[in-house]
Amino acid sequence: MHNFLPIAYFENQFIEFENAKISVATHALHYGTAAFGGLRGIPDSQNPNQILLFRLDRHCKRLSQSAKFLNYEIPADKIQQIIVDFVKKNRPTVSFYIRPLVYSSGLGIAPRLHNIEKDFLVYGLEMGDYLSPGGISCRISSWYRQEDRSFPLRGKITAAYITSALAKTEAVESGFDEAILMNSQGKVCEATGMNIFIVRNGQLITPGYDQDILEGITRDSILTIARDMGIPVVERPVDKSELFIADEVFLSGTAAKITPVKRIERFELSPERPITDRLKEKLTAIVENKDPDYKEWVYIIPLD
Numbered sequence: 001m002h003n004f005l006p007i008a009y010f011e012n013q014f015i016e017f018e019n020a021k022i023s024v025a026t027h028a029l030h031y032g033t034a035a036f037g038g039l040r041g042i043p044d045s046q047n048p049n050q051i052l053l054f055r056l057d058r059h060c061k062r063l064s065q066s067a068k069f070l071n072y073e074i075p076a077d078k079i080q081q082i083i084v085d086f087v088k089k090n091r092p093t094v095s096f097y098i099r100p101l102v103y104s105s106g107l108g109i110a111p112r113l114h115n116i117e118k119d120f121l122v123y124g125l126e127m128g129d130y131l132s133p134g135g136i137s138c139r140i141s142s143w144y145r146q147e148d149r150s151f152p153l154r155g156k157i158t159a160a161y162i163t164s165a166l167a168k169t170e171a172v173e174s175g176f177d178e179a180i181l182m183n184s185q186g187k188v189c190e191a192t193g194m195n196i197f198i199v200r201n202g203q204l205i206t207p208g209y210d211q212d213i214l215e216g217i218t219r220d221s222i223l224t225i226a227r228d229m230g231i232p233v234v235e236r237p238v239d240k241s242e243l244f245i246a247d248e249v250f251l252s253g254t255a256a257k258i259t260p261v262k263r264i265e266r267f268e269l270s271p272e273r274p275i276t277d278r279l280k281e282k283l284t285a286i287v288e289n290k291d292p293d294y295k296e297w298v299y300i301i302p303l304d
């Protein structure tokens, strides 16, 4: 069971998490007409009166953009203010995850986006490791990522996650930890809630924005860090067979952080992961606000 943070933002006010309830007739519940964000926060180990949020502005911007696909205008700075207030009200003492959601809150019966009320809510939960940090096994999913001509992939739309749910269940029920999905072109796309990177001959490779991926904020951070560290980086289509012979493979996401992959199908990967380890160490220091070069990525919320 999850430990939810005690206060939620619901219907324009902060209330007890237990009292934040939606109707059975809520449109988003029936048609997936919602979009969400996911951010991590940690208490500042160097100052107990501060909470650190990683790349808050980017998360708010992505959610505001996702809301546009729902015919809902909510400015990024409004989302940001509510999230900051949400954290101040909850005063978390351990590592946590914030889930803001924009959704069709009206009680409609037809799948549409016009003439239906929209709303915004936020809740949170305590969160340690989402996947085993020491490494996981992956299978290639029999489910393919949606394509942009039939689904707005640049939005983090809840309806898309039926594919992730099918893929994750298929993977776990067949003895793996996670699933890697191909895109409609048959190229490597991403995992159920993470982007994917491979390392070959010292080069860091990840599918580009033209490969139907979610525009992951951790992915963007890793690309920047790698370039700054002098690691050669390329964004290009990745073939399935490259996964099996890669020197290193890892998944990236807000929840998953950098999670190394130990095995894909029957192919074991090397336990030596020099580039993954370097990136992971650097990202951890940045998130904890211990790296002066990336201070602008860390939003500090004072609790007093």
Ligand code: PMP
Binding pocket: 038, 190, 191, 192, 193, 194, 195, 214, 215, 216, 217, 218, 219, 252, 253, 254, 255
């Ligand atoms: N792909 C999908 C499908 C996701 O749900 C997520 C998690 N938001 C990611 C990738 C990683 O994105 P981020 O690094 O912004 O969390």
